[in-house]
Amino acid sequence: MRITEITPYPIRDEDGQTYLIVRVDTDAGIHGLGEVGIKVWGESVIAALHHLSELVVGADPWETERLWQLMFRRAFFPADRVYTSAISAIDIALWDIKGKAAGLPVYKLLGGPVRDKVVCYPHLGGATPELLVEQCEAAVDAGWKFLRWHLAAPGESRERPERDEFEPTEAVALAVEMMSRVREAVGPTIEICLDVHTRLGPAHVVDLCRQVTPLRPFFIEDPLRSENPGSYRRLRERVSLPIAAGEQWSSKWGFREAIEEELIDYARVDLGIAGGLTEGRKIGGWAETHFIDLVPHNPLGPVSAAAGVALCMASTNVGVQEMPRAPGSYARELFPEQIGWEDGYAFCPDTPGLGVTMDLDAARAALVEPGGWPPRLQRRDGSFTNW
Numbered sequence: 572m573r574i575t576e577i578t579p580y581p582i583r584d585e586d587g588q589t590y591l592i593v594r595v596d597t598d599a600g601i602h603g604l605g606e607v608g609i610k611v612w613g614e615s616v617i618a619a620l621h622h623l624s625e626l627v628v629g630a631d632p633w634e635t636e637r638l639w640q641l642m643f644r645r646a647f648f649p650a651d652r653v654y655t656s657a658i659s660a661i662d663i664a665l666w667d668i669k670g671k672a673a674g675l676p677v678y679k680l681l682g683g684p685v686r687d688k689v690v691c692y693p694h695l696g697g698a699t700p701e702l703l704v705e706q707c708e709a710a711v712d713a714g715w716k717f718l719r720w721h722l723a724a725p726g727e728s729r730e731r732p733e734r735d736e737f738e739p740t741e742a743v744a745l746a747v748e749m750m751s752r753v754r755e756a757v758g759p760t761i762e763i764c765l766d767v768h769t770r771l772g773p774a775h776v777v778d779l780c781r782q783v784t785p786l787r788p789f790f791i792e793d794p795l796r797s798e799n800p801g802s803y804r805r806l807r808e809r810v811s812l813p814i815a816a817g818e819q820w821s822s823k824w825g826f827r828e829a830i831e832e833e834l835i836d837y838a839r840v841d842l843g844i845a846g847g848l849t850e851g852r853k854i855g856g857w858a859e860t861h862f863i864d865l866v867p868h869n870p871l872g873p874v875s876a877a878a879g880v881a882l883c884m885a886s887t888n889v890g891v892q893e894m895p896r897a898p899g900s901y902a903r904e905l906f907p908e909q910i911g912w913e914d915g916y917a918f919c920p921d922t923p924g925l926g927v928t929m930d931l932d933a934a935r936a937a938l939v940e941p942g943g944w945p946p947r948l949q950r951r952d953g954s955f956t957n958w
């Protein structure tokens with residue numbers, strides 16, 4: 572079996588959600604699907620995919636490790652996030668192909684199962700505590716065992732994201748009020764995850780963590796920006812809450828310091844950025860030796876979700892899996908088959924590969940220009956702050 576073609580599909584579903592799906596075809600009539608993590612860099616990632624095709628087309632799809640090394644290192648300069656996003660999608664698609672060729676679900680190729688199903692958290696939000704509590708109560712009613720929202724910008728508006736203001740002191744006060752109200756509404760056993768989304772500096776993070784510690788969140792995510800993992804060392808000394816980080820790190824090398832020095836409790840590996848399942852397994856195994864659990868980052872679509880759940884099914888060290896929406900509840904025309912879902916848990920169907928199909932006619936009709944930008948936040952003085 573040889574790889575014949577790599578085709579990117581930047582597409583939009585009926586709800587306006589975009590995805591950058593990569594299809595890898597072989598001469599055996601088997602194809603695989605992958606998903607790109609940083610879709611706002613779509614045009615550059617697609618250029619990287621075309622470049623990497625020169626290495627991958629004609630190769631044996633079973634040789635995922637050799638191909639990973641080639642794609643990451645062949646240019647002499649180690650792959651950056653644009654290239655690792657392309658590598659990730661190709662690698663995930665190759666595992667899908669291997670599963671289909673072997674007649675096995677991917678999690679079984681990875682050594683699973685070590686669990687029956689994977690507990691997940693949804694994306695929730697609300698500009699006010701009332702709206703957030705409403706969403707959280709609805710999620711609990713729908714069976715979710717975990718709740719997650721990100722640090723709100725007071726007055727944040729989806730309609731005018733370019734004008735949204737973010738002031739750290741106000742955001743911390745609002746975050747404390749929101750978590751108190753949600754904890755009171757849902758009781759002590761529902762898990763709460765707060766994504767700080769790299770919006771705060773260390774002083775405000777320490778203030779926030781100290782105030783919400785009695786509310787027992789499951790973790791605080793991305794409390795600091797990711798460029799200097801060493802900063803987590805000092806933060807670790809100053810807060811006692813579990814820390815989750817890693818969605819912006821683009822290979823095992825990005826995780827090295829945080830894992831080896833046990834600076835985090837949860838590794839937020841993004842399989843669509845960090846190098847696919849080939850790299851995700853290594854990061855997971857390495858984290859296991861430091862009792863760090865995986866919480867795969869997945870703000871994306873059905874293919875990314877399926878890859879994360881496959882890894883969790885085969886990994887003993889798992890905290891929870893990010894799952895913005897319940898699998899099978901969205902984009903069903905584009906992705907007629909998605910992984911399984913029941914009562915707050917995702918599971919892999921017992922079909923060969925990742926268990927996700929993409930309708931090619933629907934995908935061609937849903938093509939969009941890749942790229943765009945996430946919303947932008949700024950301080951009241953006009954200075955830039957992370958989204």
Ligand SMILES: [Mg+2]
Nearest residue numbers: 766792793818
């Ligand atoms: Mg996050």
